[in-house]
Amino acid sequence: xxxxxxxxxGVVSTAELLSCGLSHNAVATRRLAGRxxxxxxxxxxxxxxxxxxxGRLLAAVKACGPDAVAxxxxxAALWAFLDFDENRLPDVTVLRERxxxxxGIRVHRTSHLSAGDRTRTQLxxxxxxxxxxxxxxATVDALTLRSLVRRAQGLHRVNLRQLSEVITRLGPCRGSRxxxxxIATGPAPTNSVLEDIVLDLLIEGGFEHPEVNKPxxxxxxxxxxxxxxxxEHLIVEADGAAxxxxxxxxxxxxxxxxxxxxxxxxxxxxxxxxxxxxxxxxLARIRTAGAPISRxx
Numbered sequence: 001x002x003x004x005x006x007x008x009x010g011v012v013s014t015a016e017l018l019s020c021g022l023s024h025n026a027v028a029t030r031r032l033a034g035r036x037x038x039x040x041x042x043x044x045x046x047x048x049x050x051x052x053x054x055g056r057l058l059a060a061v062k063a064c065g066p067d068a069v070a071x072x073x074x075x076a077a078l079w080a081f082l083d084f085d086e087n088r089l090p091d092v093t094v095l096r097e098r099x100x101x102x103x104g105i106r107v108h109r110t111s112h113l114s115a116g117d118r119t120r121t122q123l124x125x126x127x128x129x130x131x132x133x134x135x136x137x138a139t140v141d142a143l144t145l146r147s148l149v150r151r152a153q154g155l156h157r158v159n160l161r162q163l164s165e166v167i168t169r170l171g172p173c174r175g176s177r178x179x180x181x182x183i184a185t186g187p188a189p190t191n192s193v194l195e196d197i198v199l200d201l202l203i204e205g206g207f208e209h210p211e212v213n214k215p216x217x218x219x220x221x222x223x224x225x226x227x228x229x230x231x232e233h234l235i236v237e238a239d240g241a242a243x244x245x246x247x248x249x250x251x252x253x254x255x256x257x258x259x260x261x262x263x264x265x266x267x268x269x270x271x272x273x274x275x276x277x278x279x280x281x282x283l284a285r286i287r288t289a290g291a292p293i294s295r296x297x
Contacts, residue, residue, distance in 0.1 A: 194240050
């Protein structure tokens, strides 16, 4: 029992306890003695009642049976697409028509959960990144979905081919059209909320969709501009100095900008305040710098 718990965030299921040779009475005895703490029906923490959040998600999955996986918001937290929300019930998906109810768990059912749709991360069975985003597309608004897809690309968890494949394979379903609309604009692997806001500003401002976080090699150094129009040699940088300011960071940014400008690139810096509170002025700066206007606009 201790060996199983040590490999699973300190969490075990009733089935695992029985496989160790314990009877149901022995499980009850250990609960009364404070050696097992019930997290959900059929899932326990060993030795203490407060496993980390990954352990609590794993307990929810184990409580729902061997075919269950963490999904939707829980899966997104495990993949680091968003922060874990302590106030949200665990999302668990099961492969059956009428899943049993589990108090304290938001259980979803599906009739399609192929081997490619399920995997494991941080020791927790979970929907694969592309399937996670498709499931969330049926729940979140378009702006949130766009941000999640960009973050997933920025973390190299998923690419457009994988997203297109899961949409095609599962066919028309809730969220599939919305996800298809998001990926139709091409790759946009942003790495921060500020990058999301600046990219939205550029698109809503009527500019062509720029390259996003595509590496350049300049004087033997690999530099990744936030947004770039290669034909115009124009770069827009989301300047998040307010969060990581410091002498070393400022010097590195200055060297980076000098290399870009020496290579013939023009660089426009956009701060949080400029992207949020000074949108018209910021768009005018970028337009004056020569950013190409989208033909669709």
